[in-house]
Amino acid sequence: MMDRRNFLKATGIGILAAGTSGTLLTACSTEKKKRSSGKLNLSFEPYDLKLRHAFNLAKNSRTHTPDVLVQLEYDGIIGYGESSMPPYLGETQVSVCKFLSSLDLSQFTDPFRLEEILDYVDSAAPDNRAAKASIDIALHDLLGKIMQQPWYKIWGLTPEKAPDTSFTIGIDTAEIVRQKIEEASPYNVIKIKMGLDNDKELVNIIRSVTDRPICVDANQGWDNKEKALEMIQWLSERNCLFVEQPMPKEKIDETAWIKERSPLPIIADEFLQRLPDVQRAYGVYDGINIKLMKSTGMHEAYKMVTLARALNMKLMVGCMTETSCAVTAAAQLSPLMDWADLDGNLLISNDRFDGIKIVNGQVKIPDRPGIGVIPV
Template sequence: MNNSTTRRGFFKTTAASLMASGIAGRYQSQGKSTMEVKVQRLNLTHTWTISRNSSDFKDNVFVRLTRDGITGWGEAAPNVRYGESAQETVSKLEAARSAIESANWLHYTDLKARIDELITDESCAKAALDIAVLDWVGKKFNQPLFRIFGLDPARTPVTTFSIGIDTPDVVRQKVKEAAAFPVLKIKVGLKNDQEMLETVRSVTDKPLRVDANEGWKTKEEALEKIRWLEGLGVELIEQPLPSAMLEETRWLRERVNMPILADEAVKTTRDIPALSSAFDGINVKLMKSGGPQEALTMIKMARALGMKIMLGCMIESSVAIAAAAQISPLVDYADLDGNLLISNDPFKGSTVEKGKIVLPSGPGLGVEPVA
């Protein structure tokens, strides 16, 4: 399968449908264009600890595209796991500025291919541009993205609320703060795994999903812990072993009943075929894939291989969360809570009601800056 051709065909068909509906003539303006790039610190409500690090804030990069009086917003969430930084992300965006400002944003599929040429590695900078362009296109058409993609907003899933590794007292507090969410995701991968799960179970009997973030280093350790988790009624486990340990993960999958999902092991469509014999599903994230367009291609590939799909996130504002939410009707599981873990979200419009993702009715992403 030619992934680029598949993605282009899907989106060209969608765009053609919009144009054929009689609106083409209204959307041909190519006025002066600007691209602004800004780093903004997002403060975490609680110290965020997973198996490999802890942090109290994240420096994310925001993109603002403006043309014809319409603004499209995008966001990049650099992740140290992939060697990314805010400064490096800004540099990549600035290098692409001229090409982006001069491009026809309505031809967003072709522009995505051009972005892939401008930014050759798998960088979250791609996601920022793809999100911003799609937000602008949605606003230009005066349609929410889910409608442009032909998706049913009633089919959005419930999102988990993530509980980072912490002391028992703080874990209990986090669980109480997540009272409105029917399913929790518990971070593990350190020596206190048993304490984490026992603490959570002492205050709630909600369904749990567990994410080890590559924290278990041998297949034997992973086997022992997954069998223990099965006894606690945990629904699934994400990335129990380091991403390079594919054969060990395949061995593990043959010996447990719990679904195993790939996270760090999968970034883009080309990673998926090799994972299908070792994992039951994948965690698709816009920051890994390069944006919604590639994420949709990943979903199509995973479905063809009979895999389950989770739509996840990094620590992100409502911009990137809303972008992911727009395609959430296509997935089995969602973990779109990054904006709920910060105390200074600079945007508003991304909504969850009793744990269920509610797609905004406004055009594009449906979010706007906080005044």
């Protein structure tokens, strides 16, 4: 990770003037802003997530993920949040820090005005979904700590109903795939990244060493609807639970055609961002994969769950490559889900938090206030 001086120089954000006193604040400083009682105080810092293995998808590969860690303080209580930025989101540490620097959360003296605060954050600039999610997560963590309750209890959920999580295996060589299968032995469901010419070979390698259920994420990698349907039918005979985003998100009619004929549920991923997309997905997909970095956080994610259930759609909660901060925040929603893919923290070697646990393959939500994480 680049040091603070080089980061500021490279980003061009530099130093911002704050207020009329001429006090200078760096845009991405690890130093805390001066705390004043009865106001929300925001601080944040860039952080690079180091992957244990190269993360290979149908359209790209990477060995790290840029991230920004956030703290929101009120009367000495700190809420933690996070913004993770895989390439396809279109956000960077520069854009996230610039967005966060533009906010004046000190104007809010009551953190329980959640709708008002998040409306302000959402209206500050278009897009910036991961940046907005970091504020949302930190605010939920703060409020839960003030109430001294975890969010699954505030929402009235039963943690024992949380599903098993899948463990993701990217596109790789046969030797590395077998190694990853061995690492995934504690998990009851394996998630496979597909979208290349050797998809069947990858499944056959996995099936040579385990018969555990699999789920497939094509990441928009299949361009032909007939071939996509043929692959889905082939997968249905090999203990596959569902297929995520088989076609490019723009191919709505083709995806609907597949859904009508598919023996497996078709789940929206890249197609789905925020609440209005749930209605758009209805009739095209059987279900949706909700990720906090796309939905702008927990508040809107909960609304998406409510709407999707009203439409009788399947539900999945997922994540990006993230620390346990954002993954544990997403886990608060897991008792509402049919499936979970909450392994982003397990894919990195430099986690900064203790939070979600996986016990016998199942998501276990910490019984701690807020989102349930502790800095380590």
